[in-house]
Amino acid sequence: MIDRKLLVNLDWLLLLSVLLLASIGVGLVASASQSLTPHYAQRQAAWCIIGLVSMLVAMSIDYHRLIDRAVLFYLPIVAALVYLIIFGRIISGAQSWIVIGSARFQPSEFAKVTVALMLAKYFADFRQNIVSRRELGTVAWIVGIPLLLTAAQPDLGTAATLFPLAGAALILAGTRFKWLVAIGLFGILFCFASWGLFLKDYQKARIVSFLTPEADPRGSGYHSIQSRIAVGSGGFYGKGYKQGSQSSLEFLPARHTDFVFSVLAEEEGFIGTISVLGLYSLLLFRGFRTARHARDRSGMYLAACLTTLLAFHIIINIGMVAGLLPITGIPVPFLSYGGSFLLVTFTSIGLIMNVRIRRTVN
Amino acid sequence: MKIYDDLKPLESRLWLIEVTIIVCFTILCCSFWYLQVLRSEYYRTLSEENRIREAVIPAPRGLVLDRENRILVENRPSFSIVLQRESITDLAQTLENIRRVPFLDITAVLARLNKYRGLPSFVPIIIKEDVGPAEVAFIEARRLELPELAVKVEFKRYYRDTAATSHILGYVNEINESQLHYPAYKSLRPGDLVGQAGIEKRYDSLLRGVDGRAREVVNSRGRKIAELDRTEPIPGHTLVLTVDTELMKVLEEAMRGKVGSAVVLDARSGELLAMVSMPAYDPNAFAGHFSREDWSSILLDPNHPLQNRAIHNLYSPGSVFKLTVALAALQEGVITPSTAFFCPGYVSVYGHTFHCNKAGGHGAMDLKSAIVNSCNVYFYQVGKKLGIERIAKYAHLLGFGEPTGVDLPGEEPGLIPDPEWKKRVHGADWYGGETISVAIGQGSLLVSPMQMAYHAALVATSGSTFRPHLLRSYADSNGQVYPHEVTEGRRSLAIDNQYFDTVRKAMWGVVNQGGTGYRAAVQGHDVCGKTGTVQLASKTNIRNPKAPPSELAVHSWFIGFAPLDAPEIAVAVFIEHGGAGGEAAAPIARVAFETYFALHDRSKASS
Numbered sequence: 001m002i003d004r005k006l007l008v009n010l011d012w013l014l015l016l017s018v019l020l021l022a023s024i025g026v027g028l029v030a031s032a033s034q035s036l037t038p039h040y041a042q043r044q045a046a047w048c049i050i051g052l053v054s055m056l057v058a059m060s061i062d063y064h065r066l067i068d069r070a071v072l073f074y075l076p077i078v079a080a081l082v083y084l085i086i087f088g089r090i091i092s093g094a095q096s097w098i099v100i101g102s103a104r105f106q107p108s109e110f111a112k113v114t115v116a117l118m119l120a121k122y123f124a125d126f127r128q129n130i131v132s133r134r135e136l137g138t139v140a141w142i143v144g145i146p147l148l149l150t151a152a153q154p155d156l157g158t159a160a161t162l163f164p165l166a167g168a169a170l171i172l173a174g175t176r177f178k179w180l181v182a183i184g185l186f187g188i189l190f191c192f193a194s195w196g197l198f199l200k201d202y203q204k205a206r207i208v209s210f211l212t213p214e215a216d217p218r219g220s221g222y223h224s225i226q227s228r229i230a231v232g233s234g235g236f237y238g239k240g241y242k243q244g245s246q247s248s249l250e251f252l253p254a255r256h257t258d259f260v261f262s263v264l265a266e267e268e269g270f271i272g273t274i275s276v277l278g279l280y281s282l283l284l285f286r287g288f289r290t291a292r293h294a295r296d297r298s299g300m301y302l303a304a305c306l307t308t309l310l311a312f313h314i315i316i317n318i319g320m321v322a323g324l325l326p327i328t329g330i331p332v333p334f335l336s337y338g339g340s341f342l343l344v345t346f347t348s349i350g351l352i353m354n355v356r357i358r359r360t361v362n
Numbered sequence: 363m364k365i366y367d368d369l370k371p372l373e374s375r376l377w378l379i380e381v382t383i384i385v386c387f388t389i390l391c392c393s394f395w396y397l398q399v400l401r402s403e404y405y406r407t408l409s410e411e412n413r414i415r416e417a418v419i420p421a422p423r424g425l426v427l428d429r430e431n432r433i434l435v436e437n438r439p440s441f442s443i444v445l446q447r448e449s450i451t452d453l454a455q456t457l458e459n460i461r462r463v464p465f466l467d468i469t470a471v472l473a474r475l476n477k478y479r480g481l482p483s484f485v486p487i488i489i490k491e492d493v494g495p496a497e498v499a500f501i502e503a504r505r506l507e508l509p510e511l512a513v514k515v516e517f518k519r520y521y522r523d524t525a526a527t528s529h530i531l532g533y534v535n536e537i538n539e540s541q542l543h544y545p546a547y548k549s550l551r552p553g554d555l556v557g558q559a560g561i562e563k564r565y566d567s568l569l570r571g572v573d574g575r576a577r578e579v580v581n582s583r584g585r586k587i588a589e590l591d592r593t594e595p596i597p598g599h600t601l602v603l604t605v606d607t608e609l610m611k612v613l614e615e616a617m618r619g620k621v622g623s624a625v626v627l628d629a630r631s632g633e634l635l636a637m638v639s640m641p642a643y644d645p646n647a648f649a650g651h652f653s654r655e656d657w658s659s660i661l662l663d664p665n666h667p668l669q670n671r672a673i674h675n676l677y678s679p680g681s682v683f684k685l686t687v688a689l690a691a692l693q694e695g696v697i698t699p700s701t702a703f704f705c706p707g708y709v710s711v712y713g714h715t716f717h718c719n720k721a722g723g724h725g726a727m728d729l730k731s732a733i734v735n736s737c738n739v740y741f742y743q744v745g746k747k748l749g750i751e752r753i754a755k756y757a758h759l760l761g762f763g764e765p766t767g768v769d770l771p772g773e774e775p776g777l778i779p780d781p782e783w784k785k786r787v788h789g790a791d792w793y794g795g796e797t798i799s800v801a802i803g804q805g806s807l808l809v810s811p812m813q814m815a816y817h818a819a820l821v822a823t824s825g826s827t828f829r830p831h832l833l834r835s836y837a838d839s840n841g842q843v844y845p846h847e848v849t850e851g852r853r854s855l856a857i858d859n860q861y862f863d864t865v866r867k868a869m870w871g872v873v874n875q876g877g878t879g880y881r882a883a884v885q886g887h888d889v890c891g892k893t894g895t896v897q898l899a900s901k902t903n904i905r906n907p908k909a910p911p912s913e914l915a916v917h918s919w920f921i922g923f924a925p926l927d928a929p930e931i932a933v934a935v936f937i938e939h940g941g942a943g944g945e946a947a948a949p950i951a952r953v954a955f956e957t958y959f960a961l962h963d964r965s966k967a968s969s
Contacts, residue, residue, distance in 0.1 A: 129371050168379055172372050229412065232397040232405020245413045249581040270398040274391065281387060288380050292373050300372055308379055315386045322393040 006357040014286040014356075017279045018055075018349050021334035022048045024276065025260070029337045031242045032256040032263045040256050040337050047339045051346030058350025062358060066351070067124065067298050070117035074142075077114050080107035081149035106340040108158045111146040113347055115162055116305040118142045119169040124298035129174045136179065139166050157329040161312055163187055168308035169301060223253040228323040231265040231273075238269030256337045258329055261321045276335075280314050290356040299355040306348040414590065415580045421571030422517060424598030426531060426561060428607045429633075429834060434527055435562075440518040441498050444486035445475070446510055456510050463508070465497050466490055486514060519555075519562075519649040523607060525642040526614040529670040530605060530634075530770070530832065532560020533645035558648070559668070561601065561832060563771045568836055571598035599836040604633035609957050613638045616953040620946065622918075622937035623671035625815035625830075626954050629923050629932040632819065632828035632848060634768065636954065637812075643667040673773040676808035677936060680894030680919050681719075681736045681878075683757075683803030685821060685865055687744055688729060690756035692861035696747045699864045702728045705739040712794040716742050719895075719942075733868035734877035736893065738802045745801020750792060753800055754780040759825075759855050761817040762809050767850065768830040776813055779806040803894060814934035818921040821869075822890070822929035824862040825855035866890055870926050881948035882922055884955045891922025891933075891951065893944030915939040920947035924955050931958050 026048065030041035058066075066073075084107065122138060131139075143166040151159035167183065175183075230246035233239070242248065244266035247255050252262055265273045287307030294300035310333050317332035319325035331338055333345045397405065426435040443466070450456045461468050471489045478487050489511075490497070498513050519534050521527065534555045541547050546567065547556060556570070557563035574595030579588045613624050617640045626636040643660045660667055669675060691697045707723030709716055718724065718738040724731070732740035745753065757763055763778035777783075779800065781792035799805035809817075812830060819827040833846040869890035872879040879891040896917035918940025923932040933951045940946030 171378055172375050174371065174375060226412075228397065229405050229408045231394070232401050233409035234398055235402035235406060236399055245579075246409055249413050249579070249587065251409075251412055251581075265394070265398065270394060273394045273398065277387065277391060277394075284383060288376060291376060292369075294369070297369065297372070300369055300376075304376055304379065308383075311383045311386075315383070315390065318390050319386075322390060322397060324389070324393055 009357045009359055011286050011290065011353055011356045014283060014290075014349070014353065017283045017286070018334065018346075021276070021279050021283070022051070024264070024279075025335040027241070028260050028263050028335055029256045031244070031267060032247055032252075032260055033337070034242060034248055043339070044337050044342070047342045048346075050339075051342045054343055055346040055350035055353070058347045059354045059357065061354075063299060063302060063351060063354040066354075067117055067121045067302065070114065070121040073110075073114040074118050077107050077111050078145055078149070081111065081146055085149060085152055106158075108146070108150040108153070108155055109340040109344045111150065112158075112161060112165070112309055113306070113344055113351070115143055115146060115165050116302060116309065116348075116351075119165060119305055120298045120302040123169060123173050123301045124296070126173055126297070131170060131173045131175050131179070135173065136170070136175075139170060142166075155329075160316075160328070161309060161330060164308045164312040165305050168305045172301060172304055223259075223327055224323055226251045226253070227259055227262045227321050230259075230262040231322060234266040234269045234272075236270045238265075238267050238272055241267055243267060258317065258327070258331055258336060259321060260335045260337065261318055261332050264335070265321065277318070280333075284311050284314075287352050290352050290359075293359050294355050295359045299358070303352045303355045306352055310345070310348060413579050413581075414577055415586075417576045417578055417586075419574035419576055419592070419595045420517070421573045421595035422597045423519065423534070423555075423571065424569040424836075425600045426569075427600065427602045428605050429603065429635075430606065430608075431602065432607050434522060434603070434605075434607065435531055436520050436522070437517040438520040440491070440516050441493050442488045442514045442516060443490040443493055443497065443501055444512050444514045445471070445489050446486045446512055447475075450510050459508050459510070460489075463500070463511075465493070465500075486512065488514070492518075519646070521645045521649075523611060523614075524644045524646060525618075526607070526610040526638060527605075528560075528642045528645050528667075529639040529672070530560055530603070530610075530637055531645060532562040532564075532771075533558055533648040534562050535648045560670070560770060561603070564769050565599075565601055565833065565836075568601065569598040571839075572596040597839040599838055601836045602834045603832050604628070604635065604834045605637070605832065606635050606961065608961055609636045609954070610638060612957045613950070613954055614640075614642065616950050617937075620937050620940070621665055621671075622935070622940065622947075623675075623811045624933070624935045624950055624954060625672050625811050626958065627815050627819050627827075627830055627932045629819040629822045629827055629929040632816075632830050633834065634830050634832045635931065635958070637670075637672050639669070639671040641665050641667040670770065670772075671936070672811045673768065673770055674810075676774050676776050676810055677917060677919075678805075678896045679762075679803040679807055679809045679814065680896045680917075681738075681803050682814060682817075682892050682894035682919050682921050683800075683807060684733060684736065684741050685869070685892055686757050686760050686762070686817075687741055687748065687753060687801050688733060688865055688868075689760065689821075689857055689861055690752055691744045691748055692729075692864065693756070693857045694748060694752055697729060697744055699729050702726055703732075703740045703743045705737050707739070709739045709742050711742055711746055711798050714795050714798075716798055729864065730868040730871060733865070733892070734871040734875060736872075736878050741801045742798050745797055746794070748797075748801070750780055750797045750800060753797070754778045756857075757807075759857070761813050761820050762807075766812050766816045766830050768812055769832050773812065774810055776810055777806060777808040804897070811934045811936045814919070814921045814936070815932055818923050818934055819929075819932035820855070821862065821865060822923035822932050824859050825857070827932075866926060869922065873922065879920060879922065879944050879948050881944060882920060882951045882955065884924070884952055884959065887924050887955060887959055888926035889922055889924040889952070889955050890926050890929075891920055891944075891948070893948060894919030894921075895942040895944075916942050918942070918945055918947040920944040920951045922951055922955075924959075930962075931955070 026045045029044045033040040143162050147159050147162045246252050246266050247263045252259050255263055291300045291303035313333050316330045331341050460466050474489050501511050501513050535558045537550050537554050537556045557566040574593050576592040577590040578586045581587055613636050623639040704726050705724040707718050724735050724737045727737050727740045757778045765773040765775050784792045796805050816830050828848045829850050831848045835843055835845045837843045871877050873883050873889045873891045878893040882889055882891050918937045921934040923929045933954045935947040935950045937946040
């Protein structure tokens with residue numbers, strides 16, 4: 001499937017950073033889930049292997065063919081999201097999952113990749129340097145439908161991750177500054193509107209507690225404070241692997257998923273956080289480099305959108321861990337435990353690599 | 363078709379995204395630098411505080427033994443039912459479960475929960491104290507249905523011979539708000555138990571011991587995961603008291619149903635052999651954190667069982683005070699033992715007519731017969747010659763007007779009136795008629811039974827006794843014994859021994875030669891004594907102004923010592939509404955003498 005000549009252009013640095021991050025992730029999940037009964041680390045490792053396979057698959061099929069068939073991916077995902085809105089409650093307590101046999105999938109995670117493919121397809125032949133209302137409207141439809149469906153689950157965190165996809169595509173296509181400002185304002189408005197429409201009380205409490213975390217240290221501000229204590233107490237060198245008291249004594253919430261970076265910060269210290277941030281920087285740098293050197297517009301859009309998507313996850317999650325941003329439930333790529341998200345992350349990397357290896361015409 | 367698109371404009375716009383991300387990453391790096399390098403000490407402390415909890419290991423309170431090493435107070439295990447709030451998942455369900463437990467009162471439980479709602483949730487709340495084996499079994503058998511309830515074992519004070527020893531031992535209870543500010547209780551926290559009366563209070567610091575500490579690692583729900591280190595508690599000292607439980611029990615039995623007190627001292631050493639105050643109470647009612655049902659009945663009893671009448675209540679000394687006047691007059695040369703006065707049954711002094719206690723008069727009286735018959739007229743004359751200043755001086759020398767210094771809290775000093783006191787307190791001049799009243803132990807004089815017993819010991823030993831005391835020795839947990847030596851209280855009385863002899867012989871006559879104290883006589887032992895009658899109802903009990911109907915009857919005093927030649931014990935008995943001339947008090951004193959000699963002979967025989 002993959003022409004051996006294509007491997008000449010394979011981004012080894014990107015692959016190296018991905019493999020390092022995924023290994024660190026397995027190690028962190030092992031440390032964070034010491035006291036938990038299921039073997040989360042083994043499952044995480046298994047998902048990494050499945051992710052690597054899906055990365056190879058995403059790499060091997062020429063991205064042009066994938067982009068051409070973007071609608072074939074997009075429509076079933078939208079259908080699945082609609083299905084979840086109607087039947088999600090009935091099938092299982094968690095509304096964001098689809099259960100097939102023993103496997104569970106989160107369609108909202110896969111929506112991220114399909115939206116990127118749709119945007120790449122739409123802008124592939126867009127050759128003006130400034131978008132008009134027509135393009136804006138189309139982008140709004142492409143992104144808006146899965147976004148609203150996900151927000152209504154309600155899974156605001158995942159819904160919010162679709163914003164940067166739209167943002168990246170519109171910036172690349174050339175959008176007037178005032179339009180970008182308008183979109184930003186719309187995003188903020190969306191948050192305020194969802195306060196009344198979608199937010200559950202616990203989500204409102206999270207945002208209030210983010211603004212004043214010390215007000216009720218045993219209440220909802222608790223997680224934010226505990227995360228900051230974990231990070232700060234790690235110090236420069238960290239407490240040592242599996243030695244983090246905040247993590248092993250269960251002061252940290254969701255420590256193998258959303259707050260796994262806190263475990264890293266506590267156990268490996270400033271050196272650990274900077275190293276992992278460095279690996280992320282390398283990954284993102286290689287991603288944008290791929291976009292810059294892409295063979296055509298569709299490749300550039302695809303790589304840029306997906307890299308921005310990953311960057312968004314990294315910044316929001318780590319910002320939350322550092323106490324800079326509210327608790328949103330957005331996982332961090334490669335480190336957080338979670339099958340669907342790992343699969344989507346590896347697939348995104350596969351698509352970026354796909355663009356990279358096909359940058360020269362042979 | 364172009365082979366390569368011209369992507370130059372897009373590349374420049376790509377920069378916009380990249381720069382945004384670089385800025386965000388820089389902010390992240392800075393915040394981690396701030397948290398993990400600049401503020402790491404602060405957060406490290408917080409994480410230590412998070413995980414390390416200091417648990418208190420209570421030190422067992424010291425035992426209290428009597429002079430024969432019989433246990434008076436010990437610690438016994440007590441079972442309480444506690445509610446573990448951290449195991450509550452559904453409060454409504456928990457309350458429903460509690461409602462189904464037959465011996466738990468839901469309103470009391472709710473009140474406790476509300477009172478202690480500020481405590482961290484891992485601290486269990488006691489909802490029922492002192493449950494029996496049936497209740498313990500009930501809870502233990504329902505661990506699965508009632509996971510929030512558990513049984514906790516604590517050590518509680520247990521007072522054995524409660525009625526006989528309640529006023530000596532006192533009781534422990536939770537430290538109160540104002541006590542928390544006392545320097546002596548600096549190390550204590552709310553909820554700690556401290557001695558609130560008696561020996562428990564007086565020697566609290568010896569009995570308390572030093573609590574141990576365990577530093578333990580806890581998880582986010584406060585559950586103990588491991589122990590880091592521990593300091594073992596140092597148990598409180600074991601106190602050995604001077605009292606004799608056997609003697610106390612016999613005295614208590616003799617006084618049951620009466621209101622008053624009896625004090626028995628070792629006349630040679632000042633050791634307190636027995637002290638009984640009636641009515642007594644059960645200190646076990648106070649021993650815990652809760653108030654028991656009988657608690658309020660103790661507090662509301664019109665006879666005030668919590669009062670230790672031997673040191674807290676003051677009474678007029680009555681005729682007992684004649685001993686003081688006699689000694690003063692002899693030493694001052696106002697009279698000799700053979701000085702005689704004629705008693706016609708009354709005398710007019712300072713324009714008033716004062717009556718004797720015998721309507722027809724006693725006839726001619728020398729000092730001894732005046733004491734034996736308790737002749738008022740004789741002492742009116744002596745008092746008039748002495749004057750109030752000299753009476754007051756000797757009263758102070760003989761143990762009145764100031765606390766004896768017995769090691770019990772709250773001893774009242776009593777009152778010896780003199781012109782200076784009258785001026786200061788009442789703003790009036792002393793008048794001569796008052797001296798006449800004081801000379802027979804009436805007027806403003808106030809003494810406690812403890813002072814009376816000390817007074818008897820001073821008279822018995824010509825002043826070579828020591829102040830009354832309860833603590834004999836104490837031992838720490840390593841078995842090191844510290845004797846408690848009392849060397850104060852011995853008085854060089856500036857009264858010649860011969861005058862004491864005269865008075866002691868008269869006291870022997872009071873008991874053995876048809877005097878007022880004949881009810882205290884013990885066959886084969888030379889008991890000496892003096893009776894007293896207190897007539898003024900309103901002044902008899904300064905703490906009990908609401909007099910019951912029987913208040914009209916007079917109060918009864920008896921003090922004495924035995925044997926005459928080498929006095930061993932000194933006794934003072936006061937019985938409220940006990941009748942004139944030692945009617946009720948003297949028989950109690952006889953019981954004390956009899957029991958003492960019986961116990962003494964027994965221990966002599968056995969050794």
